[in-house]
Amino acid sequence: MKAIVHVFLKPGVLDVQGKAVESALHGLGWTGVEGVRIGRVIEFDIGGSDRAAAEAEIRAMCEKLLANTVIEAYRVDVGPAP
């Protein structure tokens, strides 16, 4: 199965990278851009064919390694193998 994990800073946490990109975009003339948030996306293949089991495994990976759950939130999408 194909796993796609999005990791973002939680809403209350200041996203300095996003602020930097927003101000750079304003500087380049795109002044209508607002609320820039930058996150990570992690894609991988995972064996097996049970979608619910795969999702549970991926959530465990997020809790242990892929996300810092103190300041980051994550979203897991599981699809068929490509």
Added chain:
Amino acid sequence: MKAIVHVFLKPGVLDVQGKAVESALHGLGWTGVEGVRIGRVIEFDIGGSDRAAAEAEIRAMCEKLLANTVIEAYRVDVGPAP
């Protein structure tokens, strides 16, 4: 409108961060994980209501600032404002 930009290394480019995460996952016992690729996701609000015009603007932002098109590929999704 809401813009979501995914930026990934191009397929031929070695993703060292992905390799590191893959080997860490293997070390934690998830040996079935393969082909880890790590990218960035950039979300922001952009004024206006013309979807095609917004997409063209966002592509210009990617070419100028958001992606390094020598080694990175990007995908643009535009949706209605949240």
